[in-house]
Amino acid sequence: MRRTVLSAVALACTAVLASAMPAFADDPSPVPDTAVSPSASPAPVAETEPSPVPAESGDPAPAEDTGGVTVVPSGAPDTGAAPAEESASDGLLVGGGAAAVLAAGGAAVFLVRRRATGE
């Protein structure tokens, strides 16, 4: 008898809990629902605000006619390729200059030696 009563109580509790679950589940849903509905209402407002601008200008590109940058690039632009050819030619000039200086030095030494030997 006792067992039957306890079983009945347990069953009743389970039923109550089971029926309460949707209620619990319902609780959060009104929050997003109400949150969604206000956010949905500003969206049309935002859409209607820019639209007069293209309407004035009569342009066919409303998607990009928002008065701002629609896609912001990442990083910094690479707008300069170093003139490599210039530095290579500079290197050649420096090398040529050094060779000429060496040749001049050799010639001077040759001259001094010749004079020293009395020729």
Add this chain to the structure above:
Amino acid sequence: MRPLSRRVFAVGAAAALLAGCGGGHRARPSATGRPRDAASAALPSAAPARVLGRSVPVRLQIPAIGVDTPVMRLGLAPDRSVEVPPLTADDRAGWYRHSPTPGQRGPSVLLGHVTVGVHGDGVFRHLVRLRRGDRITARLENGTAAAFTVGSVRTVAKADFPTEAVYGDVDRPELRLITCGGPREGDEYRDNVIVFATLSATTS
């Protein structure tokens, strides 16, 4: 053999002299002059600045640094950075097509190279010389023109590129011109040069 010694000495001296001459700087191909045609960049029937409709830029003129260039369209590179014009001898400026067109409300962004590798100077070689008050004219596909006045020229490290200042929303028509600058690190420049300008006149 004294005559021989003299000859050797003379040859050596001539070689040194030639080396000294050759070591000088080679002639720069493009010393950009002052405006070759300032009148062409002026807006005879200019009206007070008003916001223009969307029309892509086809030409950019900056008389103060001798720039008169066609304008191409640029998008995004695969790495999500902004595209830049190709490295060619006939270097030109490019308009970032996800930005407003010149004269529209917002920051219209145009880019150009400072140097183009083996081809030498880029179209924005002397952008850093612009000063507050200089005039920039963008001619649009629909025949209108937008004249901008330089407000400031900033040189910033690429590592600290001011994304918000360049691409961020503004409530009036503005222009951004971007190139590279500063010291070179290998094949790249350390900095970006950015010109900020505001709309000052338009033609219809």
